[in-house]
Amino acid sequence: MASLLCCGPKLVACGIVLSAWGVIIPVLGIFFSVHSAMLIEDIPFTESDFTESSPQKIYELYEQVSCNCFIAVGLYLLFGSFSFCQVRLNKCKQYMVS
Template sequence: MVSLLCCGPKLAACGIVLSVWAVIMLVILGIFFNLHTAGLFEDLPFEEDDFSQDNPEKIFALFESVSYNCFIAAGLYALVGGFSFCQVRLNKRKEYMVR
């Protein structure tokens, strides 16, 4: 019988903790980037010619692009957290199996 168990119980628990923290942090960052928070302006990947125009739309588009990237990364961390949770469940089931 093929086992889907590939992580130990401690590694799986660590994966859950890190995933929960990353999802919370990245969702909050995504919200703040979507609100065009001035404190996060230095984290934008802008160039010098972006400031030559009086039109701030290019900077706002950068804020939204980084916001979407944060939400995508949060989704990927949620998938890793789900995988870690499944590994914890498989480890618990393995403890109760008799050979």
């Protein structure tokens, strides 16, 4: 079991703190999926996207960014679960040494 341990306690604590940012990302993904006007500056559009007659291209860009947010949530969850497993292995190692 100790062979799966690859991170020390300080690095694992840093990983958990970084993965806590993943709590905010789903909220952003939801706001992007409802095409929130306050997030228009975060959409990768060009000038030609606004000259088209329908806003469909802008809505597609909103959906793309929303999908990217939810992919990031999945990665944060994987990273957080890895960090949590490393915490458990570090505690097990401490118990075995004591």
